[in-house]
Amino acid sequence: MQAAALGFRVHSGWAAAVAVCGPLNAPVVVDRKKIQLVKTFSYTFRQPYHTAKKMERQGAAKFIRDVQTEAKGLAVSSLRSLQAQMAAGDFRITRGALLLASGRALPPLEQILVSHALIHTADGELFREGLRAACSRCEIPVKGIREKELFATASAALGIQEAALKGRIAGLGKSLGPPWSQDEKFAALAAWLTLGR
Secondary structure (H helix, E strand, O other): OEEEEEEEEEEOOEEEEEEEEOOOOOOEEEEEEEEEOOOOOOHHHHOHHHHHHOOOHHHHHHHHHHHHHHHHHHHHHHHHHHHHHHHHOOEEEEEEEEEEOOOOOOOOHHHHOOOHHHHHHHHHHHHHHHHHHHHHHOOOOEEEEEHHHHHHHHHHHHOOOHHHHHHHHHHHHHHOOOOOOHHHHHHHHHHHHHHOO
């Protein structure tokens, strides 16, 4: 089986996942998926900390735990399905890369719920953590990469100027056909970076 790396870019309630394989100097995108991290794709569940802010504290904490559990379960199911699908094509996911926001640790729930900025951060981190836990359960070692530093890090690691790198990433999705979104491009670059590790 050929080794493949999986890159993730997370949003509230879902994530773009792109699988890349091949040599570091000529990667190929072999698959892409949209992973749903909530069963009911509504504001209530996609923005769990925003929702929790309107609840009494005990109910808010339980609601957040329930959304976390659901996100992990859905991510595990999606990853196992992707692993089986890729195995049928003679690919094995050997590593992953997860794009991060600031990467700072969050304070306790009570402090999060009084800060609009922290609420936004916590919503994203909840779904990133769900994917991280799912990767662990599916035995996919995953590395975090700060999104703000993605192109600079990739440029240095791959020895390709940033402008040229953007062109290469844009071309990687041609074999799959449109759309080739920014989410998929960023996830593909994160996966590409992990091929060399």
